[in-house]
Amino acid sequence: MTDVTPRVRLTGITKSFLGVPVLHGVDLDLRGGEVHAVMGENGAGKSTLLKVLAGVHRPDGGTIEVDGAPASFAGPTDAQRAGIAIIHQEFTLLPHRSVAENVYLGREPVRRMQVDRRRMVADTRDLLDWLGEDGIDPTDAVSSLSVAQRQVVEIVKALSTDARVLGMDEPTAALADHEVELLYDLVRRLRERGIAILYVSHRMREVFDLSDRITVLKDGRLVTCAPTGELTPEDLVRYMVGRDLGEYYPDRAAPGDLGPVRLALRGAGNARVRDLDLEVRAGEIVGLAGLQGSGRSALARAVFGVEPFTTGGLEVDGAVRRVTRPRTAVRLGIALVTEDRKGDGLALRQSVRDNTLLVRRAALGGRRARARSDVSRLLDLVTVVARGEHQEVRFLSGGNQQKVVLAKWLAVEPRVLLVDEPTRGIDVGAKRAVHELLRDLAKRGVAVLMISSELPELIGMSDRILVMHDGALAGELPAGASEGDVMALATGHTAGAAA
Amino acid sequence: MTWRPRLAEGTAPVLVVLLLLLVGLALAGPAYDEPSGYLALLKRAAPLMILAIGQYFVIVSGGFDLSVGALVTAGVVIAARLIDGDESATTPVILLVLGFGLLVGLVNGLITTKLLVPSFIVTLGMLLVLDGATFLWTDGAPRGALSAAFRTFGRGALDVPLLGEIPWSVLILLAILVAAALFMRSGTGRALVAAGDNEAAVRMSGGQVDRLRLLGFVLSGLLAAVAAILLGGFAGVSAQVGNGLEFRAITAVVLGGVLLGGGRGSVVAAAAGALSLEALFTLLNLLGVSGALESAVQGLIIIAAVAYASLGGGLRQRLRTRPKQRNTVQPAPS
Incomplete structure (x- = not known):
């Protein structure tokens, strides 16, 4: 779009874990001033790709180029040095420290053997101004900020390492509805300032609102990469699931x-x-x-x-x-499937079977509490995919975990x-x-x-x-x-x- | 869905350790050439194994019980003083000791669940209270004597047809172990583990988390009383009989692969951990290592076992997140 040479180009990236291939020759390039969305079902390889970019995983094959020059990352620090930063779903801020202290955590500027607070605050303020965020003061405690503001701090923290490529993993997952607009704004401003953004999200609407190009992965393979304007939501769904979902x-x-x-x-x-x-x-x-x-x-x-x-x-x-x-x-x-399935829906270290029987055992008494012959019928009913009834639910994908939550309630009719x-x-x-x-x-x-x-x-x-x-x-x-x-x-x- | 027999998560290492130690014993000592040597080992290990089973219920539901060592001492001292050699007092005093253990467990559990004091603190306080009370009551030198009938449980043996003489303590241990294993397969047992894993999920599933936790403490107290009866018979009356047993039981449970903080582990593995610990001390003894090193060894084991659980857990997870999943059965709606 704006630049001819992409900021980062991944070519033919392959990655296996213990012999199980997760990425098969995926290409991806990120240009300055562009929002590039990556979509795909759970397990399609999105997060692995993000981690390869961040230097967390070393690819088994393929090349990484930064600004046209070949690069190889031995770890996250190398990627950071090359100007790549990732904003994770879970924030990594210390709530009781100020914004500036968080931004420079572990990299505090030093003057006369002491942390140079004045410079830390001034530099943080510069970055906030540059982003156009005037609602946050560098001396505010992070605990006093809203979730959306904390996200801004995470981004400032990334920018303070001179990042020119930002990877964002489901950035709206933690935000309230009205905060999403603020994030949109922020992403657009980052784009205007020439940052290359890799945007991983499940949410169709976000991707269409924000992105310039969309890459779709399925089962670790690149399905398509096209400008957003050339795709419709129906196309995207078809690419992601590999079949037409027909009526929704x-x-x-x-x-x-x-x-x-x-x-x-x-x-x-x-x-x-x-x-x-x-x-x-x-x-x-x-x-x-x-x-x-x-x-x-x-x-x-x-x-x-x-x-x-x-x-x-x-x-x-x-x-x-x-x-x-x-x-x-x-x-x-009465049954309640809560919105936080990991927090209060499932006992993650217990097996699929034990979670399916949890309500029956915990809430009912007598013979009904002991019944357990219909577990496989219940699991088939909700179409859970697991390696077996004894697999711990924390190893399942989000969708399968949710199906187990439904199964545990179906067990008590x-x-x-x-x-x-x-x-x-x-x-x-x-x-x-x-x-x-x-x-x-x-x-x-x-x-x-x-x-x-x-x-x-x-x-x-x-x-x-x-x-x-x-x-x-x-x-x-x-x-x-x-x-x-x-x-x-x-x-x-x-x-x-x-x- | 597949159905295959399997070991609980984290159980395999302790069984390997136990096997190695038993082989080591056979090589190191002539006493372990025949079954009677192992039977003697089992008899010696029985009180600790019973304590470990009790401790398991508390740990797996997310707590600690530090009071069991002091409870064992209190149980032995109370029994000796009340029986004072009188054979006819045996049965009521045994019931009394069991009731005392149950009561202490109940108090531990109620304070933990109702007053929301962390169990580590509650049972540490209970340890000090019991120690102090025992000391006050005995002036440091326990009085009285246990009856012969009382001591039979710790010392004597039953002539079982075909098997020969089997120590009472081993029979009691086996009965408790089987009962505990069956309990952990029941709905309540599974709910106990789930409560240690995710309290909120159990509560939102209609479970009574407080009652489950309370049950864990009561079982721990009761089993500590059983251990006291066996130890009184085996080792005799002293004010030091239970010293350090709480840490030894916790070490055993952790060695059995049970996760500190709750949510994972098998009761049989916890008992196997206790047996391994006893076998290890026996082996060290045979090899001429000073008994004074026991606590140091125990300290190393507890650190190593927890480190293994944290590191190994991460490793196992990495091994497991990626394997191919079975293809789904397509839904058959309406």
Whole structure:
């Protein structure tokens, strides 16, 4: 685009781990002033490629050129010296130190045997100014910053090593919805300043909004590399999964499929949510939309007894119930797939089998708790791919882990299923499997309440959509409502704004 | 999905170590040419193995129990004082000692789960309390004597048909080991390990994490009381009988490949760790190494075993993340 010689060119990169090939001759070039997105399903080789670029892994074959000259990285320091820096998903900042101290951590400028604080602060300020970030002061403690601001600090830290190539691994994964725009802005400014950016992401929309070129990997091979303008989302999905996904979502419920009301809230509320009135019937999937912090997850957690309702009533199958802890909820037939599957969904060091049986064993008693003959049937139902029932779940991909979470709930045959971001961070194929499974469960008479930040998913899956704003229900929309309608309710602009 | 018999994660090394030590014993000492030598070893190791099994329940659910050594001493001293040579007092006193162990475990567990004090601190405090109370009560020199019936469990043997004389302690150990292994295969046992791995996941699955943890402490206390009964019979009454046993039990559990902090490991491996430790000390003794080195050796083992677990874990992970996965069965929707 701008430069003729790419900043970095990887040619024919191959990499195997213990004889299992992960990358087969992948080419990639990064130009100054360009955002180059890399997409692919989990396990396609994206992160390995990123690590080769960062000098973490040494490629078995192929060449790396920096500014046209051959290079070889013995470790991350070499890559850094060549001007390559990676922003990882997990931040590496020390919360109780200032921004400047974090930026220069381990590389503090020294003057008369002492850390030269003045210079550290001044240099950090220069970099922040250069980026156009005036909301952050170099002397602020990192703990006082928002997640998005911390990301800026990570980037400043990378730039302070004179990085001219930035690799970003799922940079929006940790951000709230309104922070994503800020990141977009930042990425665009970096591009204007001639930085080459490698952008790894699952999110289709981000990639189309931001990138200049897209490279798609599948099973460690380069499928395509094309300017973003020449690709459509459908093309991309086809390249990534290697097959046409056809229509995206399973059919909705017909009016005759709906059964009795399984879950009802009557003016329920607690410290986070208020005046909730809703009904979910057997056989339907009700979408719950809202911005981060609007009370979507708080609603699910209240129904499940994690932070119980303090006012109003909760009815399960027509009977008024008091649910003050998850155990009670589970025994009433309520299941919650939480948004943080590693944090509170799975015991990662336990086997696929033990996790599948976890709810049954932990919450039920007697003979039902001992039943374990149907594990393989459950795992087939959710189409888990694992080396065996005894493989620890931490070795599974995100999509397969999520399927195990679903299997553990299917094991107790819930009547009300609450799912919070059921497809976050999982690949396209697994996403589709989860969607089909949810619809299948609804058909079998489960009442499903689905929370999702991904509007196309929410709209595609739901039989009707409830929108939350500021701890209360802002309104209800029919199946197939537009994203504009949902956002209008979610942001509090009840009138207009229909796209 | 495949079904194949398998060892729990981290179990294999301890079995190899144990085998090497047993072979070493056979080469080093004439007493280990025949089964009776190994039976004697097992008899000597039984109290430690039982302590290790108890300690396992606490460690695998994410805690520590430092109070078991002091509990063993207290159990022996109480029994000696209350029995004071009176044969008829044997049964009630045994029940009392078991009840005392259970009570101490219950207190440890309740303070840990309800008052949210880390178990390391709770049981360290309990160690000091029990030590102090024992010292106060005995003035440093335990009084009384155990009855012959009481001592039978630690010293005597049962004539089992076909097998000959099998020490009571070995029979008790085997019964406990089998029960523990079966328990760990049960739903509650698996939930106990899961609670040590990810407390939040168990709670959000409707589990009662506090009760599971409490159960671990109660079992540890109860088994410490059993160990006290065996040790009282085997070694006799002294105010030092339980000294350092808590660390020895923790070393054994760690040697068995159980992850400190919880979430992984097998109870059989923990017991094998205890047996290995005892075999090692026996071997060192046969080789003429000073007994004074025991604690130093133990210290090295605990550091090495934990280092192996951390390093080896990373290595194993790297070996396993990449292998080819089986192709998926396509979903059959609706």
